[in-house]
Amino acid sequence: MPTFYEFFAGGGMTRAGLGPGWTCLFANDFDPKKAQAYRENWGDAGFHLGDIDEIAGGDLPGRADLIWGSFPCQDLSLAGAGAGLSGARSGSFFAFARIIGELAATGRAPRLVAVENVTGALTSHGGRDFAAIVDRLDELGYRTGALVLNADAFVPQSRPRLFVIGAHESLDLGAAPLAPAPVPDFHPPALVRAVAALPEALRARALWWASPAPPRRNVGLSALIDVEAAQWHDVAETERLLSLMSPANLAKLAAAKAAGRRMVGCVFRRTRRDAAGRRAQRAEVRFDDVAGCLRTPAGGSSRQILLVVEGERVRSRLMTPRETARLMGLDDGYVLPTGATDAYHLTGDGVVVPVVRHLAAHVFEPVLAAAAIRAA
DSSP, rough: EEEEESOOOOTTTHHHHOOTTTTEEEEEEEHHHOOOOOOOOSSSTTTTEEEEOOOOOOSSSSSSSSSEEEOOTHHHHSTSOOGGGGGGGGGGGHHHHHHHHHHHHOOOOOOOEEEEEEEEEEEEEGGGHHHHHHHHHTTTEEEEEEEEGGGGSSSBBBOEEEEEEEEEEESSTSSSBBBBSSSTSSSSOOOOOOOTTHHHHHHHHHHHOOOOOOOOOOGGGGTTTTTTSSOOOOOOHHHHHTTTOHHHHHHHHHHHHSSOOEEEEEEEEEEEOOOOOOOEEOOOOOOOOOOOOOOOOSSGGGGHHHHHHHHTEEEEOOOOOHHHHHHOOOTSSOOOOOSSSHHHHHHHTTTHHHHHHHHHIIIHHHHHHHHHHHHH
């Protein structure tokens, strides 16, 4: 049974995605409320609450097949301050890498490493942050390949994420799931450009991980929401929301009213420039049965609003924590924090469960299985 370490673990969504066929040797997060959710769902064994800067490689038991790190994205996000890997939060990648180095120094380098973050990491600081990630993993003895997966192939949520996956140089990759060149479904132009901009030595060692296309998703947003079970905004609040819509978004609403069936849309409040260049709040809606990317509730604009249209009847409300959990691929048996804000933080910061399962089934497990056969 393959083993793993999980850093920046949150509520254990990576663990959920890897599934019962994997054994967690060590997990870490610094947020007490996320740690409580982790323990309620997975138990105390192997979980450490604390700052990653205070963890040493010697604190980790055994040798893991995989070390996973979904390090904070705020400094790399297009919505962030742009500090990149020099920022206090996204810079925690280097503490993660330090631990890998300390494990390697004692002969316990994980066979695989996976780093997950926003796609803004590809262009942050002109691509230098992406190059720094690849370079540091290369120094630690890993050949790396990156791919982009959008969660909307698995769940009705638009959530593209970058995955940098490294294979230790001790592994024979002869039978690994690799392509000789970029595959458009997993290696979009921004990623191809970022790899092309790497220093020659890193570019020569770059891998193009390949996997089959995900099966066609057959569940939409409308199937995951509780239409009658939640508290709706009053009429005045809904009308205020609609008043923030531009003509283009009002046209979408009119089309939804004329559809002849229940239409479920998602709304974000954004700050846009008006015709005079002034900042103005706007409400933007989509009716493609897919949610926008879930975020942490740092402010009102980040909270996703549902709009349900049935003819001329229009209702609005915030998405419930349970609905956000479903959009992350968590089943209804998953125990969420009791406070809504805490639950939104948990889901908005997480990794989508079936995306992890896809990577496990089509990258991690084939590589490890081939290595086991050769070792035998």
